[in-house]
Amino acid sequence: MSVNQHILEKMQIVSAIVPVNLATGANNGDWVSMKYYGRCAVILFVGVGTTANDPVLTLSQAKDVSGGSSKALNFTRYDYIEATALTAASGQFTTVTQAAGDTASVTGSAVQQKILVVDIKAEDLDIANGFCTLQASVADVGTNTQLGAALYLLHEPRELEKTLPSAIVN
Numbered sequence: 001m002s003v004n005q006h007i008l009e010k011m012q013i014v015s016a017i018v019p020v021n022l023a024t025g026a027n028n029g030d031w032v033s034m035k036y037y038g039r040c041a042v043i044l045f046v047g048v049g050t051t052a053n054d055p056v057l058t059l060s061q062a063k064d065v066s067g068g069s070s071k072a073l074n075f076t077r078y079d080y081i082e083a084t085a086l087t088a089a090s091g092q093f094t095t096v097t098q099a100a101g102d103t104a105s106v107t108g109s110a111v112q113q114k115i116l117v118v119d120i121k122a123e124d125l126d127i128a129n130g131f132c133t134l135q136a137s138v139a140d141v142g143t144n145t146q147l148g149a150a151l152y153l154l155h156e157p158r159e160l161e162k163t164l165p166s167a168i169v170n
Contacts, residue, residue: 010157016042016150022055022141029136029150031065034122038156042136044116049146055138056105057116057150061131072102073125073134075118080106082114093117 016029034040044057061073079093093115096104106114118136125131136150 010155012037012152012154012157014152014154016136016152017044017138017148019147019149022046022049022138022146022148023053023144025140027138027140027148029152031062031067031133031135032152032154033065033133034120034125034154035132036158037154038122038158039119039154040122040134041117041119041153041155042134042150043153044114044136044138044150045148046114046116047147048111048113049141050144051111053142053144053146054105054107055141055146055148056103057118058103058137058139059118059120060102060135060137061125062133062135063130065133067133067135069131070135071126071131073120074100074102075104075120075124076100078104078116078118080104080114080116082106082112 014030014032017027020027032040042059044055046055059073059075060070062068062070077095077097079095081091081093104116104118106116120134125134138148
């Protein structure tokens with residue numbers, strides 16, 4: 001592997017949820033395929049909201065990018081950082097270890113900005129039964145405006161190529 005690789009030669013970036021008011025209904029991200037990648041970091045960015053309206057990130061897995069035969073995608077770790085205003089001085093990420101589950105939330109902190117990260121390994125999916133795609137979603141946070149967006153950072157490509165394969169097609 002070259003030490004001077006462009007980021008897009010070692011990572012694929014896909015929009016999961018475009019910036020949206022998370023209080024307008026369910027926010028379902030696109031499905032992405034992990035066939036060509038060893039890991040996918042799901043990154044949720046959330047603006048200041050209202051007390052008790054904490055966003056909940058849910059991960060699902062399916063057999064293809066149409067979402068067929070979807071089911072929960074369980075994980076045991078997520079990381080987050082939060083502050084009144086996220087800046088370089090905001091500090092370090094906090095790691096949360098949980099019993100296997102398909103959701104992550106930083107409760108009681110909707111009045112702060114946050115970044116929440118779940119890093120999924122391809123083998124976390126039910127590959128024995130043909131599951132190879134994942135989706136992030138955020139449920140409606142309530143009646144008050146709270147802006148949010150999510151990205152998929154697919155990394156550890158299985159084959160190094162000048163242009164990495166798309167993650168939104170099978």
